[in-house]
Amino acid sequence: MKTVIFVWTTNVCNVKSDNVNGFWGIGDTIRGLICVYYICKELNYEFIVDIQHHPVSKYLKQRDHKYLDLIKDAKDKIPFIYPGNSKAYIIDHSDNITYLFTNDDYKENIDDDCKAFLKDLFTPNEQFQTYIDNKILGLCIEEYSVIHFRLGVII
Incomplete structure (x- = not known):
């Protein structure tokens, strides 16, 4: 079975990154992740998400997988x-293990x-969960629908 690894990174090999280009927000990343998720589901490929090379890894529970060292x-x-090119790239890539962003x-x-x-992917790690819990307690609210945290943005 072919394995596709969605590597959440800000450092891709074919796009030069600076303050404007080559740096994708969480929404952009989630959109791409969902696209690859459904491609893999359609093709019956194993789908793995690796976050070790992205700052978000400081906040989310790390998911171990058998290709951690390969991606490292x-x-x-x-x-x-x-x-528009993801499906063709995944299908045309001849290796049994394909990684991309x-x-x-x-x-x-x-x-x-x-x-x-x-929901499972976005499970906060213990330290971040404690931070969230403390922030919610400090807001003195009983119920909420959405609480938005900006990560890495200086306001």
């Missing part, structure tokens, strides 16, 4: 796949399995 070593070889788009509604996958 490939840090400077992760390609950015431009929107994209902000490609998925235009359909997402199902409950994908929502559960994302």
Whole structure:
């Protein structure tokens, strides 16, 4: 079975990054992740998300997988796949293990399995969960729908 690893990174090998280019927000990344999730689901490929090379890894529970060392070593070889090209790249890539980053788009509604996958992926680590809990306590609110945290943005 082919394995596709979505590597959440800000350092791709084929796009020069600076303050304007090559740095994708969480929304861009989630969009690409959902796209690749559904491509893998359609093709019956194993799908793994690796966050070790992104600052968000400081806040989320780390998910171990059997390719951690491969992705650690490939840090400077992760390609950015431009929107509209992800499926072809995944299919045409001859290796049994394919890694990539994209902000490609998925235009359909997402199902409950994908929502559960994302919810699990965005589980805060213990330290960040404590921070969240303390912030919520400090807000003196009983119920809420959405609390928005800006990560890495200086306001």
